[in-house]
Amino acid sequence: MDAKNCFHCGNEFLKKDEVIFDEKLFCCNGCKTVYEIFSQNDLTCYYDFQASPGATPQDIHGKYDFLDDEKIISKLLEFQEESTSIVALYIPHIHCSSCIWILENLQKLQPGILTSQVNFPEKKVRITFNAETVSLKEIVLMLSAIGYEPYISLENYETGTKNIDRSLIYKLGVAFFCFGNIMLLSFPEYFEVEEYWINQYRGFFRWLIFALSLPSFLYSASGYYVSAYKSIKSGMLNIDVPIALGIVVMFIRSTVDIVFDYGQGFFDSLTGLIFFMLLGKLFQQKTYDFLSFERDYKSYFPIAVTKITTDGQETPVQIYDIEKGDRLLIRNQELIPVDGILIAEKAAIDYSFVTGEAVPIEKKSGDKVYAGGKILGKVVELEVLFSVSQSYLTQLWSNDVFQKKIKQKHKNITDTVSRYFTPLLLLLSLVVFGFWLFKSVSMAFNVLTAILIVACPCALALTAPFTLGNVLRIMGKQKMYLKNATVIEQLAKVDTIVFDKTGTITTNKKTAISYEGTILSNEELELLKNTLRGSNHPLSRRLYDFIPEFKRSNPIQFEEIIGKGIKASFEKDTIRLGSSDFVEHLSENTHKKTKVHVEINGIYKGCYVFNNQYRKGLEELFEKLSNQYQLYVLSGDNDGDRAILEKMLPVNTTLVFNQKPEQKLAYIEQLQAQGNNVMMIGDGLNDAGALAQSNVGISLSENVNVFSPACDGIMDASQFSKIGYYLNYAKNAMRTIYMSFGLSLLYNIVGLSFAITGQLSPLVAAIIMPMSSITVVSFVTIMSNYYSKEKN
Structure with a gap:
């Protein structure tokens, strides 16, 4: 049948x-x-x-009944608040673009699913769903019904999803065994030994060599056949097509030689080719794994959170030093970095970074709160349930909601070359094969195989990811943490830099503060201190540190209005502090300084005057940058520091004061409308809108939790003077990519010229191909490391 x-x-x-x-x-x-x-x-x-991309649905009757248990569900869910839940499921069958497409359109199959996002390398799908409309069990059953049954291991979920694939190692071992033994058995043929016993057993040795070549041909090289087959089925020829064709052509040619006693064939070259190509693939895989490890686990964001010690002291600590059982203080607008138990009467939490929904959720004391939420209102305390998941924060930072739609030129080059290179290569090889066929059949097959192997654009495809991966890693070590590789290209294009003033070009650590007005009593200072405790604004933090310690108490009501000030209510008192407009006090225009005005119980008390201390190296930095970039300083403060800044900064620096957050954003849009590529550097709080609007938004971090998904990079404040260095390094990174593109193309041109003229054997081509990949990776690593050591 x-x-x-x-x-x-x-x-x-x-x-x-x-x-x-x-x-x-x-x-x-x-x-x-x-x-x-x-x-x-x-x-x-x-x-x-892709044709026939699906999997046969399995009979799973009763298999997932354990998902009716709420305790089990809570262990699997990443996030669970009110009606919104998020789960990441490992699906082994994910293998092609059809899988990605259907799994990212689950909302059309199942009401209640809001969004679904596929992580193709890890074979995971992250599903956000409305738990009131659809249950996790229903989602799992639906996935199973369409052939995408998830793998769920209750005892060790994380470990269960990360099975180590050793198939490449096994294939490499088999290829090496076959290659080594065939080379050994071929020595009499190499040296043309004509002794009687050699002549008598020559046929036996040749058929033994043929048998030894089969495991390498059928098993070790199988990945190339599968990849080429799928590529041809999908109508998009990838770089494995010419490789698979070359291997098959060489095998057929060698088999014909043995069958008709034309010679010993090229089984040594064939198995050597497979071995060296797999060796190159293993090298690529190990290097990718190394870069991925460096990116995911060592590029910690330089954000800190306030830890309450056992003796009641408040100490800023790096987030990755937080441990289970620690007690944390989270202020208004701060991100919750860990899952924890709320220790406060009540709190409002904004989970828009996680769910996209900006409606605050009310929580009460004892409730569980999830990492990724943002505190709104008064200061709260929480007890840590789990240590910080750095990969989770990375996931938040890389959320599609905050991605800027920017074309990557280097990626387009790689895609274009890969798309058109293979068809052109096949056409060239057939033309040259036809030419040599009239001269020598044996040479024609040699030339065809050599062309197919030597021209493989593997090195070209490796150029951009390896360069940018190494640059991300090096910048991370130097305390500049970029969201993704696209940001490097955008940094290289920047021609306009916009700086925020307060907390960006000024430092929080060295500020002379004086008070003007009615002397405040200890009770009033206590009110002021406890009000400032809940704010994250740079001026609030400085003033909080300036005021002496008092007994701590939490306000009944707390509201911080961005760009204006704070309102707070205690049992018997109310307090307002901020700009003169906010407290409705007309300050004298003759004394323009940065001020925080104080009003207690409706009575204006006075103001704190800040004599700003500018960051070390500010003048030298602006002087260097002014030669290549347009420079702007946008400030929400009055222009009291204009004279100082005009004296410190280059004459071509534009100073703009009294800018509200929405005005900063509009100013960035205006610069972009003029054709400028804008980089905005701010503190991540009042500047979130401007950071998101700019081509590159860099958030400066200094002992406060300023994690902002809207920014493209986070820079440690201690590296402020190195901004020029980072920009030059990004330009040199792009220069390295184009140089290595040229190197790869040069290799292909030279290799093809030798292959076409018949001066390159298939075995030499097989050795050169992985060597070219190693050369390119070595070149970009050396160049990116060299440029990283250049002086600012």
Whole structure:
């Protein structure tokens, strides 16, 4: 009986088992049902990305009944607040673009699913859903019904999802065994030994060599055949097509030589080719793993949170030093870095960074709060349940909501070359093969194989990711943490730099503060101190540190209005502090300084005057930057420091004062409308809108939790004077990419010129191919490290 292929999963089946629906053949009712579901929900373009991409649904009756248990569900969920829940499921069947497409359109299949996002390398899908509409069990059953059954290990979920794939090591071992033994058995042929016993057993040795080549040809090289087959099916030829073709051509040619006694064939070259290509692939894999490890686990964000010690002291600590059981103080607008238990009467938490919903959620004492929320209002304390998950913060920072839609030129070059290179290479190889066929059949096959192997654009494809991965790692070590590789290209294009003033070009650590007005009593100072305790604004933090210690108490009501000031209510008192407009006090225009005005119980008391201390190296930095960039300083303060800044900074620096947050954003838009590529450097609090609008937004961090998903990078405040260095390094990184592109193309041109003229054997081509990848990776590593050591 004739075997046929299922339209959904591609599996072969016999005619007696076929199921016909919508004029299509299916191997079982399960596959037919999945197709029917897709048809009813207008999702049949699932099959356009790749033919037969699906998997046969399995019978899972009763398998997931444990998902009715709320305790188990709470262990699997990443986030669970009111009606919004988030879960990340490991799905082993994810393998192609069709899988990605269908898994990112789950909301069309199941009401209640809000969004779904696929992490293809880890084979995970992160699903945000409304728990009041759909349960986790229903989602799992739906995924299983369409052939994407998740793997769930209750005891060790994380470990269970990270199975180590050693198949490449096994294939490399088999290829090396075959290559080594074939080389050994081929020595008499190499040296043309003509002794009697050699001549008598020559045929035996040749067939033994043929047998030894089969494991390498059929098993070790199988990955190239599968990749090439899928590539041809999808209509997009990848770089594995010429490699697979070259291997098959060499095997057929060598087999013909042995069968018809034309010679010993090229099985030594064939197995050597497979071995060296797998060796190059292993090198690439190990290097990628290394770069990924460096990025995920060592590039800690330089943000701190306030820890309350056992003796009641408040101490800023780095987030990765937080441990289970610690007690943390979280101020207004601060991000909660860990899951914890709330220790406060009540609190309002904004989870928009996690869910995209900006509606605050009310929590009371004893409730669990999740990492990623932002405190609104008064200061709260929480007890840590788990240590900081750095990968989770990275996930928040990289949320699609905060991504800027920017084209990557280097990526476009790589994609374009990979897309057109393979068809052109196949055409060239056929033309040259036809030419040599009239001269020498043996040489024609050698030339064809050498061309197919030596011209593989692996080195070209490696250039951009390895360069940018290394640059991200080096910048991270130097306390500049960039969100992704795209930011490096944008940094290289910057021609305009906009600085915030307070907390950016001024430092929080060295500030002379004086008080003007009615002398405050200890009771009033206590009110002021406890009001400032809940604020994260740079002026608030400085003033908080300036006022002596008093007994701590929490305000009944607390409201911080961005760019204006703070209102707070205690049992018997109310307090307002901020700008003169906010407290409705007309200050004298003759004495323009940065001030925080204080009003207690409706009576104006006076103001604290800040004599700003500017960061060390500010003048030298601006002087260097002014030669290449347009410089702007935007400040929400009055222009009391204009004369000082005009004296300190270059004459071409534009100073703009009295800017509200929305005005800063509009100013950035105006500069961009003029064709400028703008980098904004701010403190991450009042500047969030401007940071998000700019081409590159850099948030400066200095002992406060200023983590902001809206920014593209976080820079430790101690590295402020190195801004020029970072910009030059980004330009040199792009220069390195283009140089290595040139190196890769030069290698291909030279290699092809030798291969076309018949001066390059397939074995030498096989050795050169992985060597080219090693050369490119070494080159970009050396150059990026060299540029990193250049002086500012």
